[in-house]
Amino acid sequence: MQENFPDKPGVIALPPVILGGAVALGLILNFIWPANFLPRELAIPLGILIALGAVGLAFLAVREMHAANTPLDVRKASKDIVSSGIFRFTRNPIYLGMVVLCVGIAFLINSLWILCLAVPLAFILQKGVIEREEAYLERKFGEKYLRYKASVRRWL
Template sequence: MDDIPDRADIKVTPPVIFSIYLAVGFLFAWASSLHALPGVLARGLGISLLLAAAAVATTAILALNRHGTPIHPRHATTAIVGEGPYRFSRNPLYLSLVAIYFGLALLLNSLWMVLLGIALAVTLQRVVILAEERYLEDKFGESYLAYKAKVSRWL
């Protein structure tokens, strides 16, 4: 009997990782007055990123739902989705999380949060995305490798 779980071997979920970085970022923003950009520019870019992230996340969730595959990374993936934002990014939900983080960093105009946003992206890639890619390669083989060759990891 095969006792290997049908899911990616992810130790910490993306929302937990995001929440940790957000809490630390808020502390740094509160403790430091180092600004990333001039105020009006930072707010405008921050709002734009938040709106773009909401649009990408919504369309990604709808695409996953249409294919009947779960959103949660600790559940079995049932299909490779290549429509909606998945045509341009293999990880549009993680891209959205990072965009939300940068949007909030810019709304708070915190240079420290911007720098932590880079670390968030690296952490998601190393802790979550690489494990998911190994799982999807094992589960879907050539069809996932073909998708992976065609579509970029982030953008």
């Protein structure tokens, strides 16, 4: 473990801001060039189910992080590696939930633009947040994080 580094991951932006930016851009594009992709009576119930799944995923992750006394705020120092609960199946359930929520919103609003923006959202979260967090966690926790990283997938 190195001692001469900032005790935070140095992400490009707060992840909810990145999600909000993707949805806002999709809404603007949808306003200018409407692009529905499903009948409304199908899009809304599917959107509700997908969004509820995303919220449930995030809830499980938040509960585990609180139980481990580890901050959710990426601007704060991590206190431990959370590997219980939902973190046994994915290293990034909150970010996965954000991408799924973007898809759910796309269905709810019936916007092909927002649906398509879920892909760059995942890419930006991967490069600008997740990879920086992983490098930070490797520096801070060393072998403990590397073992966790080797045993649990990043997304699914």
